[in-house]
Amino acid sequence: MIVEHEHYKLSIKRRFSGKVEKMANESLRFLQSLMDALNYNGPPSIPLLFPLLLFLCTLLYLVSRKHGHMKNLPPTPGLSIPLFGHLHLLGSSPHVSLHRLSQKHGPLIRLNLGLVPTIVASSPETAAKILKNYDTHFCSRPSLTPTSRYSYGDLDIAFSPYNQHWMKLRRFSNAHIFSPSRVHSLRAIREQEVEAMVNAISNKYATSVNVSDAVMCLFNNITFREVFGKQPERGDYAECGMRSPYHELISEVIFLMGVFFLEDLSPYLAWVDVVRGWRGKLERSFQALDAMLEQEIAERMKKRERQEAGTSEKDDATCFLDVLLQHISDDDQNGKNDSAGLQLNIVEAKALLVNMFIGGTDTSASVLDWAMTDLMRNPEAMRKAQEEVRQVVGHKGSVEETDIHRLHYLKMVIKETLRLHPPAPLLIQRECLKDTTIDGYRIPAKARILINAWAIGRDPNYWDNPESFRPERFEGSAISYMGNHFQLIPFGGGRRICPGMGLGIVGVELAMASLLYSFNWDLPPGMSRGDVSMEEGFGIVRHRKVPLLLVPGIRAA
Numbered sequence: 001m002i003v004e005h006e007h008y009k010l011s012i013k014r015r016f017s018g019k020v021e022k023m024a025n026e027s028l029r030f031l032q033s034l035m036d037a038l039n040y041n042g043p044p045s046i047p048l049l050f051p052l053l054l055f056l057c058t059l060l061y062l063v064s065r066k067h068g069h070m071k072n073l074p075p076t077p078g079l080s081i082p083l084f085g086h087l088h089l090l091g092s093s094p095h096v097s098l099h100r101l102s103q104k105h106g107p108l109i110r111l112n113l114g115l116v117p118t119i120v121a122s123s124p125e126t127a128a129k130i131l132k133n134y135d136t137h138f139c140s141r142p143s144l145t146p147t148s149r150y151s152y153g154d155l156d157i158a159f160s161p162y163n164q165h166w167m168k169l170r171r172f173s174n175a176h177i178f179s180p181s182r183v184h185s186l187r188a189i190r191e192q193e194v195e196a197m198v199n200a201i202s203n204k205y206a207t208s209v210n211v212s213d214a215v216m217c218l219f220n221n222i223t224f225r226e227v228f229g230k231q232p233e234r235g236d237y238a239e240c241g242m243r244s245p246y247h248e249l250i251s252e253v254i255f256l257m258g259v260f261f262l263e264d265l266s267p268y269l270a271w272v273d274v275v276r277g278w279r280g281k282l283e284r285s286f287q288a289l290d291a292m293l294e295q296e297i298a299e300r301m302k303k304r305e306r307q308e309a310g311t312s313e314k315d316d317a318t319c320f321l322d323v324l325l326q327h328i329s330d331d332d333q334n335g336k337n338d339s340a341g342l343q344l345n346i347v348e349a350k351a352l353l354v355n356m357f358i359g360g361t362d363t364s365a366s367v368l369d370w371a372m373t374d375l376m377r378n379p380e381a382m383r384k385a386q387e388e389v390r391q392v393v394g395h396k397g398s399v400e401e402t403d404i405h406r407l408h409y410l411k412m413v414i415k416e417t418l419r420l421h422p423p424a425p426l427l428i429q430r431e432c433l434k435d436t437t438i439d440g441y442r443i444p445a446k447a448r449i450l451i452n453a454w455a456i457g458r459d460p461n462y463w464d465n466p467e468s469f470r471p472e473r474f475e476g477s478a479i480s481y482m483g484n485h486f487q488l489i490p491f492g493g494g495r496r497i498c499p500g501m502g503l504g505i506v507g508v509e510l511a512m513a514s515l516l517y518s519f520n521w522d523l524p525p526g527m528s529r530g531d532v533s534m535e536e537g538f539g540i541v542r543h544r545k546v547p548l549l550l551v552p553g554i555r556a557a
């Protein structure tokens with residue numbers, strides 16, 4: 001293959017010079033490294049297609065330039081490699097790389113990710129234009145391979161394009177799933193699960209606990225109970241409790257959702273996903289998820305029949321699945337209407353259940369994990385937060401949700417964590433619906449839109465000393481993450497803003513208050529606070545790269 005590349009490089013040299021030659025060389029180096037990285041050993045004819053495609057794309061690029069299709073587009077950094085575009089600039093932490101690029105090229109930049117034109121907004125002002133001024137132009141989502149599969153063909157809320165179907169589901173879930181009264185009705189589940197976690201950690205007194213695993217396990221269990229109304233098969237919270245088959249499955253789904261399928265960047269590269277095995281993995285995990293949902297739905301329907309016949313006890317709270325079952329019909333035409341005339345079919349209901357799992361687990365666990373990390377590195381903030389929660393809760397023995405509204409400092413700690421570590425640093429991709437001009441730049445219809453919430457939370461025009469963890473910055477400040485202050489948008493904004501914000505935050509607040517109330521936390525022996533790693537792992541939700549290990553000491557009564 002190297003010989004073929006050398007030969008091709010020579011022929012390119014004869015035809016072009018200067019910039020184009022440099023582009024070709026870069027492309028070849030990139031292709032070579034890609035093939036090496038993929039350990040490609042498929043049919044030899046396939047790599048031969050590359051030079052041809054490379055040539056065609058270069059030609060296309062030159063022609064479109066000549067015809068002025070690229071006029072007034074936002075600035076573009078560096079070299080766009082045919083077929084791959086600027087993918088090589090993203091690195092393993094795209095939000096960090098894009099932040100650096102925006103510092104050099106401005107708050108609105110244009111990249112080609114594969115063949116897909118992508119606009120990245122990195123300032124509160126540009127985010128406000130996209131999420132508020134032109135919300136109706138930017139409120140759609142692109143259809144991507146993994147999210148489309150897990151959402152039964154974009155039939156959910158999170159990954160559906162902007163259309164009547166999305167409006168129906170969003171109205172339905174606002175009324176029946178995310179309403180304050182529904183969130184409140186699930187309070188007992190959250191309190192019981194948090195108590196179970198605290199008890200498990202108490203048993204590990206004075207030995208290291210994997211806090212990252214414990215909180216992931218917590219939100220997995222809470223979500224499972226909220227969704228299906230029953231306990232999941234579980235392990236011990238403090239002993240890597242995530243390892244039930246259900247936890248494994250959800251972790252795999254969330255992981256695969258974060259994988260870049262090359263097919264979504266360039267249709268010519270769809271075969272690479274097959275060769276890498278991602279296609280097969282995606283299909284197997286989707287089938288397993290679907291089988292689990294089918295089984296839980298069938299089981300719950302039988303239980304409901306028994307309850308209606310009076311042969312089974314009624315549950316304390318209505319789970320999300322119950323709510324959906326009340327509005328499902330097998331027959332699309334005759335679905336049961338709610339008071340607002342909304343109805344669902346079974347596939348839409350399954351797609352919504354997947355949204356609950358994906359939205360409810362990783363995001364909340366990531367916030368709590370990073371909050372604990374930051375507090376361990378900032379003992380003064382830890383002291384203040386602990387003092388507050390112990391003073392408010394007193395000798396009751398455990399935190400209740402009714403205590404939370406009095407925990408002002410804890411709420412500021414969570415805000416500061418969301419500023420520095422938004423779980424989805426680039427939010428969820430949007431798609432532009434029609435040509436729009438922002439700051440004099442043309443954003444073409446169909447372009448994908450990334451909003452860098454991570455960079456925005458560090459904008460020095462809005463935040464003093466942005467890299468430092470200082471919850472006090474919110475003292476007396478009206479800035480909230482509810483979508484009206486564009487310098488703090490961990491939940492996004494506009495009509496696609498996260499509908500699960502209230503549900504997610506109340507769980508994080510309760511769990512964090514309980515961890516601070518019940519334990520005096522220490523670092524493992526020999527470790528200093530400067531040693532606590534701040535490295536991020538890979539994925540659609542950014543967790544810590546290495547788990548947070550801490551030693552719980554029982555607080556003095």
Ligand code: HEM
Pocket residue numbers: 157158159170355356357359360361363364367422423424427428490491492493494495496497498499500501503504505508
């Ligand atoms: C701390 C917790 C959470 C964070 C930080 C978070 C963050 C986000 C973000 C950034 C978006 C994209 C918004 C945009 O495009 O502007 C989103 C959308 C969404 N989230 Fe959350 N989320 C959290 C909790 C939850 C929970 C608990 C659920 C459900 C149980 C949930 C369900 C959803 C859904 C369904 C969408 C799609 C909305 C749409 O496209 O219309 N989220 N979330």
